[in-house]
Amino acid sequence: MIEVIVNGTRTSIPNGLTVKETIKALEYKGKGFSLALNGTFVAIATYETTMVKDNDSLEILAPVQGG
Numbered sequence: 001m002i003e004v005i006v007n008g009t010r011t012s013i014p015n016g017l018t019v020k021e022t023i024k025a026l027e028y029k030g031k032g033f034s035l036a037l038n039g040t041f042v043a044i045a046t047y048e049t050t051m052v053k054d055n056d057s058l059e060i061l062a063p064v065q066g067g
Contacts, residue, residue, distance in 0.1 A: 002054040013052070020047040022058070034061045 001012045006026060013025050019035065019042055035042050036059040042050055052058070 002052075004052060004055070005057040007058070007060055015054075017052050018048055019050045019052060019058075022052045023047070023060075028060060030060070030062050032063055035059070036061065 002015045003010055003012055004022070005011075011026070013022055017025060019037065023035075035047075037050065037052070038057050039059075
């Protein structure tokens with residue numbers, strides 16, 4: 001297990017996960033979100049190849065509606 005920070009909360013996930021696998025492990029089911037890893041936007045096309053490492057910070061950002 002490794003420790004990561006997700007939206008400001010420290011949590012444990014299995015070691016060796018990609019971004020896509022991490023989202024599944026966190027049971028995140030939101031639609032239409034963006035993800036930043038250590039402050040850098042991660043393109044959906046790279047979710048399956050971008051690895052999450054110990055002490056990484058993930059921000060899962062849902063769109064905000066308003067006017």
